[in-house]
Amino acid sequence: MATTASPRGEALVRRLGADVIVDYTKEAFETALKDYDGAFDLVGGDTLARSFAVVKPGGLVVSLAGAPEPTTARKDLGRPGLVPLFWLASLGPRLRGLGRKVRYRYLFMHPSGSDLADLARRIDDGAIEVVIDRIVPFAQIGEAFAHLESGHAKGKIVVRMLD
Ligand SMILES: NC(=O)c1ccc[n+]([C@@H]2O[C@H](COP(=O)([O-])OP(=O)(O)OC[C@H]3O[C@@H](n4cnc5c(N)ncnc54)[C@H](OP(=O)(O)O)[C@@H]3O)[C@@H](O)[C@H]2O)c1
Structure with a gap:
């Protein structure tokens, strides 16, 4: 498993099980990491956009900080009426994924x-x-x-x- 961290967090992520650590303050992670089964984005924006480059075709990018997508509305929220809005909001990451045959999902935390x-x-x-x-x-x-x-x-x- 690979992760990004600054020198401030390196010892912590190593103890938690990271095998490969990319210092995001010095290096673009997508140049160091390739062909992973999936990526989990906790930052959003440009970091989410670049995450697609480290995943191999057939893989999955999941974001906690990006845009919700249609499955979020249908399955996670049970609100099909929100599908058009979330379809539009997630157009950027979904198109990026389509080009690379990588799926995009938003992770929505809900009380359970x-x-x-x-x-x-x-x-x-x-x-x-x-x-x-x-x-x-x-x-x-x-x-x-x-x-x-x-x-x-x-x-x-x-x-x-x-x-
Ligand atoms: N979808 C949902 O339901 C849901 C639920 C909860 C939270 N969220 C969202 O999830 C995101 C993450 O929240 P969080 O509570 O984990 O904490 P956070 O305060 O956003 O993250 C702090 C950690 O991220 C590192 N970091 C900061 N910028 C980074 C970058 N560009 N690349 C890599 N690491 C970076 C920092 O490391 P250094 O100090 O070493 O730089 C720090 O250890 C937030 O955007 C939050 O709003 C979403």
Whole structure:
């Protein structure tokens, strides 16, 4: 598995299982990585557009930060009325994928008790590690959001409601 990281995150992603790490502050990842089965984009924009170049034909690009597409409306949201809007919104990545025979999907997080129970089991088993950047008291929630918005948090920020 390959991933991008800056030197700030390199030790963390290596510990989490990355075999290949591309420093995104110095190198364009699509020149270093080729022919992967899939790519998972957490950044969107230009990073999403470039992700198609690292995936082989028949593969899949999934984005958490790009545009929702028609399957998001039909399957994930159960709102077929949104198909035309999402079709238009995702035209860029879908056309990019069509040219390379790579599918595009948007990952939409939605509340699900059974998914959370499954995640909790995997965390208890040690299959998933929860990475916590920091734990802050409620009084410091403003600073915590500012840190999150900086785009450089390393994992989750937990807010303590009671001291
Ligand atoms: N679709 C959904 O339902 C859904 C749900 C939740 C979140 N999201 C979206 O998912 C995205 C990711 O959120 P997140 O909570 O994981 O955190 P985030 O705060 O966006 O990501 C922080 C991490 O990304 C690294 N990073 C920043 N720019 C990068 C780049 N150009 N290339 C590679 N790595 C980069 C930073 O590393 P360095 O500090 O080392 O630079 C930092 O470790 C956000 O856009 C969020 O809005 C979507």
